[in-house]
Amino acid sequence: MTDHTVKAFDDDINALRALIAEMGGLTEDAIDNAMKALTTRNLDLAKQVVAGDTRIDELDAHIERLVVQTIALRAPLADDLREIVAVLKISGIVERMADYAKNIAKRVETVTANSRMEPLSLLPSMAEIAREMVKSALDAFIARDAKLALQVIERDRAVDDFYNSIFRTMVTFMMENQKMISESAHVLFIAKNLERIGDHATNIAEMVHYVATGEKPPEREKSSMIDPMER
Amino acid sequence: MTDHTVKAFDDDINALRALIAEMGGLTEDAIDNAMKALTTRNLDLAKQVVAGDTRIDELDAHIERLVVQTIALRAPLADDLREIVAVLKISGIVERMADYAKNIAKRVETVTANSRMEPLSLLPSMAEIAREMVKSALDAFIARDAKLALQVIERDRAVDDFYNSIFRTMVTFMMENQKMISESAHVLFIAKNLERIGDHATNIAEMVHYVATGEKPPEREKSSMIDPMER
Numbered sequence: 001m002t003d004h005t006v007k008a009f010d011d012d013i014n015a016l017r018a019l020i021a022e023m024g025g026l027t028e029d030a031i032d033n034a035m036k037a038l039t040t041r042n043l044d045l046a047k048q049v050v051a052g053d054t055r056i057d058e059l060d061a062h063i064e065r066l067v068v069q070t071i072a073l074r075a076p077l078a079d080d081l082r083e084i085v086a087v088l089k090i091s092g093i094v095e096r097m098a099d100y101a102k103n104i105a106k107r108v109e110t111v112t113a114n115s116r117m118e119p120l121s122l123l124p125s126m127a128e129i130a131r132e133m134v135k136s137a138l139d140a141f142i143a144r145d146a147k148l149a150l151q152v153i154e155r156d157r158a159v160d161d162f163y164n165s166i167f168r169t170m171v172t173f174m175m176e177n178q179k180m181i182s183e184s185a186h187v188l189f190i191a192k193n194l195e196r197i198g199d200h201a202t203n204i205a206e207m208v209h210y211v212a213t214g215e216k217p218p219e220r221e222k223s224s225m226i227d228p229m230e231r
Numbered sequence: 232m233t234d235h236t237v238k239a240f241d242d243d244i245n246a247l248r249a250l251i252a253e254m255g256g257l258t259e260d261a262i263d264n265a266m267k268a269l270t271t272r273n274l275d276l277a278k279q280v281v282a283g284d285t286r287i288d289e290l291d292a293h294i295e296r297l298v299v300q301t302i303a304l305r306a307p308l309a310d311d312l313r314e315i316v317a318v319l320k321i322s323g324i325v326e327r328m329a330d331y332a333k334n335i336a337k338r339v340e341t342v343t344a345n346s347r348m349e350p351l352s353l354l355p356s357m358a359e360i361a362r363e364m365v366k367s368a369l370d371a372f373i374a375r376d377a378k379l380a381l382q383v384i385e386r387d388r389a390v391d392d393f394y395n396s397i398f399r400t401m402v403t404f405m406m407e408n409q410k411m412i413s414e415s416a417h418v419l420f421i422a423k424n425l426e427r428i429g430d431h432a433t434n435i436a437e438m439v440h441y442v443a444t445g446e447k448p449p450e451r452e453k454s455s456m457i458d459p460m461e462r
Contacts, residue, residue, distance in 0.1 A: 175409045182402045
């Protein structure tokens with residue numbers, strides 16, 4: 001690449017990183033607002049989260065177009081190319097995390113029809129950890145910070161522990177409240193959505209760690225969607 | 232590109248398509264075997280599905296490396312570049328579908344500990360439709376067949392209907408069988424996994440339809456993870 005193209009490529013990649021950061025911020029808000037809607041029974045807020053997902057989908061599509069355009073115009077070499085492919089993958093992961101937040105928002109109507117569900121009180125703390133993981137994973141990506149990435153990976157254990165605890169609590173709750181089994185199943189799915197958000201943040205952190213250090217982070221059960229503790 | 236590079240690019244893209252087809256075949260087998268393990272209580276087969284997922288992850292990583300290499304060596308122009316980016320995205324989607332099959336396999340041990348669960352009989356038909364959707368979506372991708380892609384998109388409704396029916400059946404079952412609530416929750420998650428496989432197959436079909444026709448397929452609620460009927 002000529003100096004001019006190098007500069008142009010740097011501008012492009014910085015623009016892409018800024019778009020990822022924007023998507024990340026919107027996704028954090030979506031998680032926050034979905035949980036706020038759930039705990040305060042705010043159906044309007046839940047609808048806003050669902051509607052707002054369109055903007056995140058558009059950003060993902062925009063990033064994909066920019067990636068294709070950047071590759072076509074700048075013809076980046078190996079390392080730069082790998083970085084730009086990483087941007088594309090991370091954009092896709094953020095889009096899916098936002099989908100999980102939207103999914104939580106969609107369940108608000110069903111779950112909050114009934115207020116007598118104590119296990120609901122466990123969810124906000126779990127959601128807060130998941131949201132922080134999203135923020136830290138993307139901060140680590142922007143700053144190429146392997147240490148922060150490692151912290152995110154370690155944090156995933158806390159989300160898994162929360163999930164397993166909620167699973168057991170909900171099973172007991174359902175046994176004792178048969179009329180609320182349907183709502184309880186939705187709460188289980190909400191907990192599972194939060195657990196998946198944590199898992200996706202971990203996937204991003206693993207990519208960041210690998211790109212920054214060339215080493216895979218310490219062994220973790222990849223994409224674990226069921227933990228032995230859940231049984 | 233020179234004639235020579237065009238030929239080389241065609242070879243590369245054909246190699247990538249063959250790898251996607253291989254991944255797709257393994258993913259279909261994983262869905263089939265996970266369901267077989269579930270319905271025949273075959274723990275060894277379930278473990279094979281879990282272990283076999285590593286191969287699918289490796290194929291996904293291999294495809295990513297080949298994509299980067301192809302772009303770097305062939306410097307494809309706009310249309311070819313978009314196609315190769317589509318390969319990368321589809322590979323990622325297939326990898327996730329295989330993760331859902333693995334997740335089903337991981338639940339076999341918990342669910343089949345108890346045989347008296349009639350709603351289990353609903354799952355194989357749902358799984359069969361989901362598996363066929365995976366096959367057709369990837370066939371449509373390989374053959375650039377917009378008509379077949381459209382059939383996949385239409386089929387997703389059947390998977391959603393199955394899911395909603397299973398959700399209601401399971402809620403009733405849990406009310407009547409409180410001691411089986413934990414196992415029943417796992418069955419709900421299995422049904423949700425199958426529904427997500429159908430959703431991902433639909434996403435691939437939508438991409439194929441768009442690339443082949445330049446038109447978005449008729450409106451569908453994107454990435455719907457909860458249907459009003461589920462309530």
